[in-house]
Amino acid sequence: MFEHMISQAARVASAAIAGACIALTGCATANSTAPRATLQAFKNEQEIRDLFKGWAEEQQRRIEAQRKQQQEMRARMEAQSGLGSFSAAQPPAPAKAAAAPSALAAGAAGESITNVQHAGVDEGGIVKLHGEYLIILRRGRLFTVNVRDRNLTPVSTVDAFGDGIDPRGAWYDEMLISGNTIIVIGYSYARGGTEIGLFEISGNGALKYKSTYHLRSNDYYSSRNYASRLVGSKLIFYSPLRLNPFVADPFPAFPALRKWEKGASPADFKRIAPATRIYRTDEPLDPYQGVALHTVSVCDLAKAEFDCESTAVLGAPGRVFYVSSGSVFVWTTAYRRNPAGAAAVNSAVFRIPLDGAAPSALKTAGSPIDQSSFLEGDDGHLNVLVRSNGRGDGMWAAEINSGDMALMRVPLSSFSNGRDSAPAEAYRALPKLQPGALQSRYIGPYLLYGAGAGWSRAQRTLNSQVYAVRYADKAGAQEVPLAHGVDRIEAMGANAVVIGTDGQDLHFTSLKLAAQATLADRYTRKDAAQGETRSHGFFYKPDSENDGMVGLPVVGAGQSGARQLRNTSAAILFLKNQSLRLSEIGALDATPATGNLNDGCRASCVDWYGNSRPLFIGGRVFALMGYELVEGRVAGGKIGEVQRINYAPGVAIAR
Secondary structure, eight states, rough: OOOHHHHHOSSHHHHHHHHHHHHHHTTTOOOOOOOOOOOOOSSSHHHHHHHHHHHHHHHHHHHHHHHHHHHHEEEEHHHHOOOOOOOOOOOOOOOOOOOOOOOOOOOOOOOOSSOOOSSTOOOOEEEETTTTTTEEEEEEEEEEEOOSOOOOOOEEEEEEEOOTTTOTTTEEEEEETTTEEEEEEEEEETEEEEEEEEEETTSOEEEEEEEEEEEEEEEOOSSSSSSSETTEEEEEEEEEEEOOTOOOOOGGGSSSEEETTTTTGGOEEESSOOOOGEEEOOSOOOOEEEEEEEEEEEEESSSSOOOOEEEEEESSSSEEEEEEEEEEEEEEEEEEHHHHHHSEEEEEEEEETSSOOOOOEEESBBBSSSGGGGGETTTTEEEEEEEEOOOOOSTTTGGOSSSSSHHHHHHHHHEEEEEEOOOOGGEEEOOOOOSEEEEEEETTTEEEEEEOOTTTTOOOSSSSEEEEEESOOOOOOEEEEESSSSSEEETTTTTTEEESSSSEEEEEEEEEEEEEEEEEEEETTTEEEEOOOOOGOOEEEEEEEEEEEEEEEEEEEEEEGGGGSSSSSSEEEEEETTEEEEEEEEEOOOOGGGGOOOOOOOOSOOOOTSSSEEEEEETTTEETTTTEEEEEEEEEEEEEEEEEEOOOOTTTTTT
16 A cells, blocks of 8 residues: 555654754755755765675675575485485575666757757757757668758768767667757667767758767666756766676776777776765665666766766666756665565655755655656655556656555755655545556646556557646646547646547547646547657647647557557648647658668667657648658648658658
């Protein structure tokens, strides 16, 4: 029960918290966002070595105890059977942690074409706009397309990896733009970390490779989250670094950066997180449940030389991270068995400031599903939708979760040195969902959440619901009935649209978010499903406070979300929003044959981040579908095709 988990997490009484506040000099006022205290850093490297040494010695004691127990068992069996030689199985050796890998990125300028979660925080994506050029990252290559005036002209193509780099075993997933610098973020299993490629775009759209860096990390992949963010000139990475707690020297796995040169070796990595930038709480870590360094690296692109600094928190391995304009929040989760044999979840949320200040933390209950579960509000509070059996968003963990639900709402000033827990009254119990992939979004004063098919094939759904919660109030959740599942929740100005299938048709339901959340209208696209599950697959272009245009990739009915990994969408569908009344403008279709094009792909030959996007640039409308870029024009309330190009390497067909 979630209530039991909350009571476990709320171990510190309000009186004790108040006492701790009084004891601290400069205690934050009630409306301040500053933490009451911060986490304690390790004093030096020897203190870290001693911690790992203690874990290793405990592991050795366990091994010796197991060996002794097996020897005694063997002796008893020999005495009883008289066989004289009984071969007992040897105890398994302690599991070795995978060798730690690396991470990095940069930002965009001008008009945004990315559906971001938090205003002012750009997210790594597959397509960005730089002046009059679209930059597209696809299947291990970078492309530029000139969209000036009424042009639609391919300009430049380069590999998304550096000179002399063998791209086998690497994935080039997302990019950001800062000034004239394009940053490509990928992950290399061969080179053991996040790979950061820096490219320059000239005034005529030509691309030129500059350099490559590696940031040591484990694989950052998430089916929902993005690896990089850009806030101003600061390129931000969250990197999980799972550690082997039983090694004599843990430091070869710690955060480090190297510039790639031909013949580069692991010895070229330079540590970027000294012991005094690695923090911990008083919560004892169980090395047998896994230990990770939750690392936030900030690379200031305004500096002449590319360089990064890291801050890390030692904690349990399960994680979800969220980036606001001033902090990175990392929620960690550990699963243990209590004496009764039931699973017990121990979790904490860390607040890591982007200005280099010391992190702070709170002990918590449950786990968020993905980054959309978080909102740092303008009112100085952190809001997080949590589930009792959530397991973070690493790889595909966000697609599978269950259990009771609650909204945790705490003042940012309640963060401290990690000894305090979010009090029981900080959690508001919420209605549970029917089985399915959880979707959530904060829009205006509301948290909206519901469940749908996710990456799976949609099932027949006739009765579903989305819940609306005024997160700053104490009122209960409002249930809004739907005739379809909830595969996506997005903002349309101050209101919302909920998108999902009933197993056969794709529905767009608009919601008015006022004193109550109410159904406004529903548009149904027959025999269709959404063609992209990632948040960047959707875009809303407002024309006024109440009107605008929706764009979303679509495919045929009954197809699973996972098809986006290898197939482009059949079309980009466009709807008109007029005071929450939804009507179809039309669709820009893909050419079916383009999906079978042999492009000579050498790396990243699966579209893990999708491949189709609606694009609104100035007064123009585009549909990106794999290697096709189609321009449409709206006239008389309908969209018609104006021109299209195929920008695939060696093709560049326009018509």
